[in-house]
Amino acid sequence: MDSLYNFLISKKSENLAFSSTIRENAIETYKKLPLPVKKQEDWKYSDLSNLFDIEYNEVANNFETNLFKIESKNKLVFINGCLKSELSNFNNKDIEIIPISENAVATNLSIEYINKSNNLDNKFSALNTAFANNGVIIKFKKNNALSEPLVIEYINNSKVATFENTKNIIIAEEGSVSEVIEIHSNKDLCMLTSNIVTNIFVNENASIDYTILQTEKECVKINSHYVHQYKNSKFTAHTFQLDGNLIRNNLIINHENTHCETSLNGIFFPIANQHFDNFTIVNHTNEHCTTNENYRGLANDSGVGIFTGKIFVAKGAQKTLAQQSNKNIVLSNKAKIHSKPQLEIYADDVSCSHGSTTGQIDKDALFYCQSRGISKQDALKLLINAFLVTNIRLIKHKEIATFVEEKINLKLA
Amino acid sequence: MIQIKNLHASINGKEILKGLNLEIKPGEIHAIMGPNGSGKSTLSAVIAGREDYEVTAGEIIFNGKNIIEMSPEDRACEGIFLAFQYPIEIPGVSITNFMKTALENKAKYLNQEPLSAGDFLKKMKEKKQLVELDDSLSKRSVNEGFSGGEKKRNEIFQMAMLEPKLSILDETDSGLDIDALRIVANGVNKLKSPQNSAIVITHYQRLLDYIVPDFVHILYKGKIVKSGTKELALELEAKGYDWIKAEIDA
Ligand SMILES: Nc1ncnc2c1ncn2[C@@H]1O[C@H](COP(=O)(O)OP(=O)(O)OP(=O)(O)O)[C@@H](O)[C@H]1O
Numbered sequence: 001m002d003s004l005y006n007f008l009i010s011k012k013s014e015n016l017a018f019s020s021t022i023r024e025n026a027i028e029t030y031k032k033l034p035l036p037v038k039k040q041e042d043w044k045y046s047d048l049s050n051l052f053d054i055e056y057n058e059v060a061n062n063f064e065t066n067l068f069k070i071e072s073k074n075k076l077v078f079i080n081g082c083l084k085s086e087l088s089n090f091n092n093k094d095i096e097i098i099p100i101s102e103n104a105v106a107t108n109l110s111i112e113y114i115n116k117s118n119n120l121d122n123k124f125s126a127l128n129t130a131f132a133n134n135g136v137i138i139k140f141k142k143n144n145a146l147s148e149p150l151v152i153e154y155i156n157n158s159k160v161a162t163f164e165n166t167k168n169i170i171i172a173e174e175g176s177v178s179e180v181i182e183i184h185s186n187k188d189l190c191m192l193t194s195n196i197v198t199n200i201f202v203n204e205n206a207s208i209d210y211t212i213l214q215t216e217k218e219c220v221k222i223n224s225h226y227v228h229q230y231k232n233s234k235f236t237a238h239t240f241q242l243d244g245n246l247i248r249n250n251l252i253i254n255h256e257n258t259h260c261e262t263s264l265n266g267i268f269f270p271i272a273n274q275h276f277d278n279f280t281i282v283n284h285t286n287e288h289c290t291t292n293e294n295y296r297g298l299a300n301d302s303g304v305g306i307f308t309g310k311i312f313v314a315k316g317a318q319k320t321l322a323q324q325s326n327k328n329i330v331l332s333n334k335a336k337i338h339s340k341p342q343l344e345i346y347a348d349d350v351s352c353s354h355g356s357t358t359g360q361i362d363k364d365a366l367f368y369c370q371s372r373g374i375s376k377q378d379a380l381k382l383l384i385n386a387f388l389v390t391n392i393r394l395i396k397h398k399e400i401a402t403f404v405e406e407k408i409n410l411k412l413a
Numbered sequence: 414m415i416q417i418k419n420l421h422a423s424i425n426g427k428e429i430l431k432g433l434n435l436e437i438k439p440g441e442i443h444a445i446m447g448p449n450g451s452g453k454s455t456l457s458a459v460i461a462g463r464e465d466y467e468v469t470a471g472e473i474i475f476n477g478k479n480i481i482e483m484s485p486e487d488r489a490c491e492g493i494f495l496a497f498q499y500p501i502e503i504p505g506v507s508i509t510n511f512m513k514t515a516l517e518n519k520a521k522y523l524n525q526e527p528l529s530a531g532d533f534l535k536k537m538k539e540k541k542q543l544v545e546l547d548d549s550l551s552k553r554s555v556n557e558g559f560s561g562g563e564k565k566r567n568e569i570f571q572m573a574m575l576e577p578k579l580s581i582l583d584e585t586d587s588g589l590d591i592d593a594l595r596i597v598a599n600g601v602n603k604l605k606s607p608q609n610s611a612i613v614i615t616h617y618q619r620l621l622d623y624i625v626p627d628f629v630h631i632l633y634k635g636k637i638v639k640s641g642t643k644e645l646a647l648e649l650e651a652k653g654y655d656w657i658k659a660e661i662d663a
């Protein structure tokens with residue numbers, strides 16, 4: 001077997017998330033699944049096969065401060081993939097948090113949820129199912145509006161090559177309203193590859209506004225979210241890939257019942273040798289559901305950005321409204337952005353549209369600004385900020401919006 | 414103000430300006446006329462510093478400085494303004510934000526304090542009135558969805574805001590209705606001073622009734638082939654370009 005598998009199997013892990021039956025099945029599936037290489041359609045632009053050949057070691061988890069903080073009473077801090085309870089706190093009135101273990105999963109999750117949480121659709125997810133030993137089950141309480149957002153901080157500082165599987169399961173109970181902010185941020189060079197899988201269940205009439213803010217140094221991250229939406233639920237995601245080394249985000253949405261609303265908002269901006277991959281799927285399997293997906297990409301230097309947006313509308317999913325747009329600006333000759341929109345529609349009474357453009361900065365607009373005395377740098381910022389303005393406006397938190405804007409301006413300088 | 418000597422400029426290897434000479438003194442207004450494709454907009458763009466054009470010979474001296482190597486933004490801050498023949502739409506950037514950024518950049522270049530927010534808004538209001546620019550337009554994105562006439566009016570508004578030393582109006586009259594033409598011309602005339610100069614590019618004598626030029630030049634095949642006073646414009650209006658072309662091509 002590959003060295004990644006050997007490392008994980010030899011590691012003494014307590015509190016594995018799933019039962020041995022599920023885990024053994026995951027291992028068998030893992031062995032059969034193909035490596036993520038270019039000839040695999042879903043990994044066409046991100047060949048991650050080399051991650052399986054690295055010699056990994058175990059790491060001590062010490063404390064590290066974060067680059068970007070949001071104050072909240074509800075906070076979970078993960079250092080090198082492990083939950084640090086001494087740094088975490090939360091308000092019991094709004095949230096229930098249970099550390100993950102085989103027992104916690106068995107007693108807190110219905111069979112349906114367990115089945116939907118042991119993901120096996122690619123090698124990374126299968127590994128996570130087999131070896132996840134870190135993470136929590138989070139419950140947003142029924143008919144309750146969360147008073148402060150739940151902030152999940154992922155801080156990595158491992159100086160040795162290591163690999164962590166973290167698993168979080170979020171259950172938004174019926175009628176709950178909540179906000180989650182995932183912050184991936186660390187100051188220093190880091191040798192950790194994190195394989196995080198988050199399963200999100202948005203129950204009837206519940207809504208979640210979910211932000212994924214990625215701004216870290218030299219990290220390899222496979223960050224997957226599997227979202228299941230039930231009747232009348234609302235799920236909004238904001239994904240910002242601002243810094244990192246190699247990032248693959250999988251965002252997979254399933255509509256389990258009618259009248260679901262989904263909004264996917266994303267900005268990615270690789271520079272230098274950064275490689276940021278966004279892989280999204282929305283499965284419309286029920287009637288009267290809506291998807292709005294808007295991603296904007298920028299790339300400079302030798303940066304590579306990828307957007308894959310699959311929207312499937314099943315035969316029975318009448319009255320589906322699905323809109324997808326991906327616009328990209330490439331700022332240098334060596335930078336690349338790959339855009340792969342894919343709409344597959346098997347229902348007839350639907351309204352679906354998609355558009356994708358990749359181009360360079362509008363030279364006429366740039367000259368127009370300069371001819372008014374605006375420096376090339378400022379003109380670029382003006383035009384890029386305008387390009388991103390609709391995505392930025394969707395952000396609820398002013399501090400996050402400001403951080404995203406400032407970070408982008410910094411990367412443009 | 415500006416001296417252009419033996420200017421040769423090309424784009425994509427094609428020479429457009431072929432030894433152009435022009436001198437403008439402070440306070441003067443020069444009209445440039447000429448057939449389509451003769452190089453009028455090219456000359457404007459080269460003076461404003463558009464980098465797609467390669468200056469292969471000659472010089473442009475602006476207030477004593479050779480500006481050939483200067484960036485477009487520095488030229489603008491030095492006091493050159495180009496009112497575009499085809500103004501560019503910039504979705505997502507409000508006119509207010511655009512002008513604020515422009516004035517801040519200019520102040521920085523000149524080592525001056527930028528205007529306070531209050532003074533800036535006062536100036537915006539004053540200049541909008543000057544060109545009778547509708548208030549609702551100034552809240553919109555720069556030129557986005559503007560009618561042809563609105564775009565031209567917005568150019569003159571920006572000129573009023575930036576208070577340039579040398580204004581180049583590239584067919585600002587085209588697309589304007591008769592009232593708008595008068596308003597825009599009035600705006601230009603109000604900004605006129607013994608220190609400021611203007612180059613007015615036009616195809617029609619009509620504009621020159623409102624903005625009276627000190628000199629009229631004819632640009633043809635990348636050169637100024639004839640210069641005169643405002644009567645030359647009247648003569649062109651009556652006779653067309655054929656006699657000039659015959660004279661030059663002979
Ligand atoms: N990018 C380009 N590549 C090749 N030729 C160009 C390019 N841009 C302009 N030209 C040519 O340069 C010549 C001069 O164009 P210019 O726009 O300066 O003319 P003009 O005098 O302003 O004409 P008009 O009266 O129609 O506005 C034209 O023949 C035009 O086709």
Ligand SMILES: [Mg+2]
Pocket residue numbers: 453454455498583
């Ligand atoms: Mg022209």
